[in-house]
Amino acid sequence: MLKYKLELKEKTSIQLQCYLLIALPLIGFFIFTIYPMYWVGFRSFTFYDLIPGHERIVGFKNYLTALTNVKYWKTWLTLLQFTFIKVPIELVLSLFLATVLSRKLKGSGFFRASFFMPKIISAVIVSVIFTNIFGYFGFANYWLEKLGFISSPIEWYSKKSTAMTLLILGSIWGNFGTNVLYFTAALTNVPEELYEAAEIDGAGRMARFFNITLPMIIPVFQTILLLAINGTLQTGDYVIVMTNGAPGGMTHTPMSYLIGEFVPGFASGTVNVGYGCSIAIINSIIYIIIASIYSKATSNAQNLY
Amino acid sequence: MKRKNTIYEICIYAILIIAFLIVIFPLISVFMASFKTNAEILTSAEKVFPKKLTFENYVLAWNSENFRVGQMLFNSIWYSLTSVVILLFLSSVAGYVFARGEFKGKKIIFAIFTALMFVKLGPITIYPQFETLGRIKLSSSLWGLIVMECFSMPIIEVYLVRGFVNSLPKALDEAARIDGCSFTGTFFRIILPLLKPVMITIGMLGFNGSWNNYLYPTLFTMSRPDQQTLIVGIMALKNSGESASAWNLMFSATVIAIIPVLTAFILGNKHITQGMMAGAVKG
Numbered sequence: 001m002l003k004y005k006l007e008l009k010e011k012t013s014i015q016l017q018c019y020l021l022i023a024l025p026l027i028g029f030f031i032f033t034i035y036p037m038y039w040v041g042f043r044s045f046t047f048y049d050l051i052p053g054h055e056r057i058v059g060f061k062n063y064l065t066a067l068t069n070v071k072y073w074k075t076w077l078t079l080l081q082f083t084f085i086k087v088p089i090e091l092v093l094s095l096f097l098a099t100v101l102s103r104k105l106k107g108s109g110f111f112r113a114s115f116f117m118p119k120i121i122s123a124v125i126v127s128v129i130f131t132n133i134f135g136y137f138g139f140a141n142y143w144l145e146k147l148g149f150i151s152s153p154i155e156w157y158s159k160k161s162t163a164m165t166l167l168i169l170g171s172i173w174g175n176f177g178t179n180v181l182y183f184t185a186a187l188t189n190v191p192e193e194l195y196e197a198a199e200i201d202g203a204g205r206m207a208r209f210f211n212i213t214l215p216m217i218i219p220v221f222q223t224i225l226l227l228a229i230n231g232t233l234q235t236g237d238y239v240i241v242m243t244n245g246a247p248g249g250m251t252h253t254p255m256s257y258l259i260g261e262f263v264p265g266f267a268s269g270t271v272n273v274g275y276g277c278s279i280a281i282i283n284s285i286i287y288i289i290i291a292s293i294y295s296k297a298t299s300n301a302q303n304l305y
Numbered sequence: 306m307k308r309k310n311t312i313y314e315i316c317i318y319a320i321l322i323i324a325f326l327i328v329i330f331p332l333i334s335v336f337m338a339s340f341k342t343n344a345e346i347l348t349s350a351e352k353v354f355p356k357k358l359t360f361e362n363y364v365l366a367w368n369s370e371n372f373r374v375g376q377m378l379f380n381s382i383w384y385s386l387t388s389v390v391i392l393l394f395l396s397s398v399a400g401y402v403f404a405r406g407e408f409k410g411k412k413i414i415f416a417i418f419t420a421l422m423f424v425k426l427g428p429i430t431i432y433p434q435f436e437t438l439g440r441i442k443l444s445s446s447l448w449g450l451i452v453m454e455c456f457s458m459p460i461i462e463v464y465l466v467r468g469f470v471n472s473l474p475k476a477l478d479e480a481a482r483i484d485g486c487s488f489t490g491t492f493f494r495i496i497l498p499l500l501k502p503v504m505i506t507i508g509m510l511g512f513n514g515s516w517n518n519y520l521y522p523t524l525f526t527m528s529r530p531d532q533q534t535l536i537v538g539i540m541a542l543k544n545s546g547e548s549a550s551a552w553n554l555m556f557s558a559t560v561i562a563i564i565p566v567l568t569a570f571i572l573g574n575k576h577i578t579q580g581m582m583a584g585a586v587k588g
Binding site: 011013014015017018019021022024025026027028029031032033035036037039040043097100101105111112113114115116117118120121122123124125126127128129130131132133135137138139142143146173177178181182184185234236237240241244255258259262263264265273276277280281283284287288291 | 314317320321324325328329331332334335338346347348350351353395398399401402406407408409411414417418421423424425426427428429430431432433434435436437453455456457458487488489492513516517519520523524527536539540543544552555556559562563566567569570574577578581582583
């Protein structure tokens with residue numbers, strides 16, 4: 001009986017210690033997560049321009065305005081373009097480089113590290129460098145013209161297609177090294193004997209890649225794809241920093257649109273914060289839908305194999 | 306057969322070296338440009354290397370009245386270091402609690418924090434967060450951001466630590482418990498010292514993330530320019546009307562902002578890359 005009591009006492013003590021150890025994040029969860037969620041949810045049904053006394057409940061008006069706002073839906077189109085061009089290029093490129101590097105190559109560690117290195121550079125710095133290289137009188141225009149790729153200098157930031165090119169280029173530059181690391185990790189888990197057996201059977205490099213490597217890394221590939229898609233969907237500050245929507249808001253993604261139009265310090269003039277809240281809520285609903293469709297598609301695909 | 310392999314290897318190295326050159330070109334170009342005069346930056350952008358090296362830009366940037374690189378460097382350093390200490394503390398403690406702790410609601414709490422990764426309202430939540438922090442007069446300083454970080458759950462890092470703790474034998478805890486260590490004591494005396502490798506990875510990536518953080522430090526220093534970090538200051542200069550005439554300041558500040566993270570990366574790249582690869586496989 002006494003032993004039981006002592007055990008119970010210890011259990012309660014451990015419980016208490018657990019709660020105390022994570023007390024800060026638990027408190028913060030209510031103050032900095034739940035309360036802001038409630039705030040945004042409630043304000044999305046109001047007109048609210050931060051001026052005291054102006055606030056009034058407007059029902060679903062903000063949502064209706066958002067749903068019929070062509071400029072806002074175009075940001076989703078931009079995001080789709082960005083994702084569907086960037087993710088495939090980035091993944092194919094990094095899978096290729098990872099395959100090359102996974103062989104016992106001298107200096108492979110050095111190359112892997114240097115491919116990863118751009119990841120540690122801030123988007124702000126990338127933006128400074130790109131603005132200079134791709135300026136009207138910049139390095140890129142000079143050499144592209146000299147080598148005959150373009151007939152006259154390009155205003156990179158004044159056309160959607162060229163501005164998007166820069167966004168995609170900068171993003172691939174910054175991120176492909178991470179995927180090289182992920183793929184390398186996946187590739188080292190493929191048993192060496194499989195390759196040896198295939199080589200004895202006379203399979204070439206290509207055949208070995210498509211018949212052994214690819215099927216073996218499919219599960220990890222899906223994780224990497226999910227991470228890449230998820231990361232791309234959330235793209236916000238990156239666009240703010242790189243183009244700030246130039247030209248004329250055409251390269252805004254939903255997240256960067258939200259920042260550029262409604263967040264203090266970035267928005268210009270007085271804005272209806274309530275309207276911004278409704279856009280934030282629509283955004284997150286769409287993110288969740290995409291993520292759940294994706295995870296369902298993945299599990300279906302896994303059943304196939 | 307042997308010859309075929311040599312040719313193959315030469316091709317591979319050629320591809321890798323080209324990729325390497327493309328990857329480092331942007332950094333080389335900004336590094337070299339920081340030694341050019343402003344006139345040379347504007348007129349001969351096609352040349353990567355300066356006609357003659359000048360350190361003038363660094364002197365100018367350091368002594369500039371409105372673009373105080375020294376102050377910003379100091380802000381970047383203290384903000385990043387404080388953030389990292391907080392991150393290491395929170396992630397190691399929470400990772401341990403979620404791995405070894407037994408308490409009511411453990412599963413639900415962990416599930417909720419995981420689910421929150423997918424609910425992203427974006428920085429619009431800064432309004433209510435400022436409202437709360439404003440009550441304790443912290444909404445307009447970098448300290449406010451630090452306070453907010455103290456109350457946050459770095460869930461991805463928590464996952465890393467939790468996975469690591471789960472891989473440690475439970476006998477360790479039990480032995481410590483028999484020797485009279487409490488649950489908390491076991492963490493500090495036994496588990497924490499063993500977390501060193503994962504702590505190094507988290508610390509390096511965390512330092513890097515805070516150093517490069519743009520959006521939140523900008524929001525928290527809107528009315529306090531003296532608290533701007535290097536990254537915030539560089540972007541502010543780029544967005545200002547003087548940017549065209551201030552390329553030299555911008556470039557020298559950029560190089561100053563790159564050097565700490567690059568040094569940290571060169572010293573610790575093994576920990577970073579191996580940590581990330583391990584995370585991916587367990588992932």
